[in-house]
Amino acid sequence: MTGMNLSSAAFDDHTAIPCRYSGEGENVSPPLTWSAAPEETAELVLLCEDPDAPGGPFLHWLVTGIDPGATGAEEGQKPRGGLPWPNDFGRVGWGGPMPPQGHGPHRYFFRLYALSEPLSLHDRPAVDTVRRAVKGKELAVGTLVGTYQR
Numbered sequence: 001m002t003g004m005n006l007s008s009a010a011f012d013d014h015t016a017i018p019c020r021y022s023g024e025g026e027n028v029s030p031p032l033t034w035s036a037a038p039e040e041t042a043e044l045v046l047l048c049e050d051p052d053a054p055g056g057p058f059l060h061w062l063v064t065g066i067d068p069g070a071t072g073a074e075e076g077q078k079p080r081g082g083l084p085w086p087n088d089f090g091r092v093g094w095g096g097p098m099p100p101q102g103h104g105p106h107r108y109f110f111r112l113y114a115l116s117e118p119l120s121l122h123d124r125p126a127v128d129t130v131r132r133a134v135k136g137k138e139l140a141v142g143t144l145v146g147t148y149q150r
Helices: 127-134
Strands: 032-034 043-050 056-066 106-115 138-148
Touching: 032 106, 043 127, 056 127
Parallel strands: none
Antiparallel strands: 043 056, 043 106, 106 138
8 A cells, every 4th residue: 555645735744723624713624635546546535533532533524436536625625526424513524623622632634545446335434434444445545634622
């Protein structure tokens, strides 16, 4: 498995996500760019999770079916060809950081998977369900981590 470069013009890896992208701000998804996927990629999948949430991993964004030729997503937009899923706030699409007040900094892992075959997911998949579904299908993975605290 190879690595993909995943980055954002809004924040650097392991730095604070601006309030604009949070549940306290305008709650728009941050702009993302990534390197080209391997030629044999069937689909790209984007997952954003908060592993520091009190109840276990919290799903902030899941987009499947992204065009393998896509190299990013504009602010507030889903990646080209992508199908957004419900997040753990119960809304479809991006749900910005909103950790409990005074809980300290939370980490938000953006992961982009280049998969050898399309995912088959149902209903409202949890983070662990998505991880299990991509296992063994990953051709390349890119990771970007942002932080946020209230």
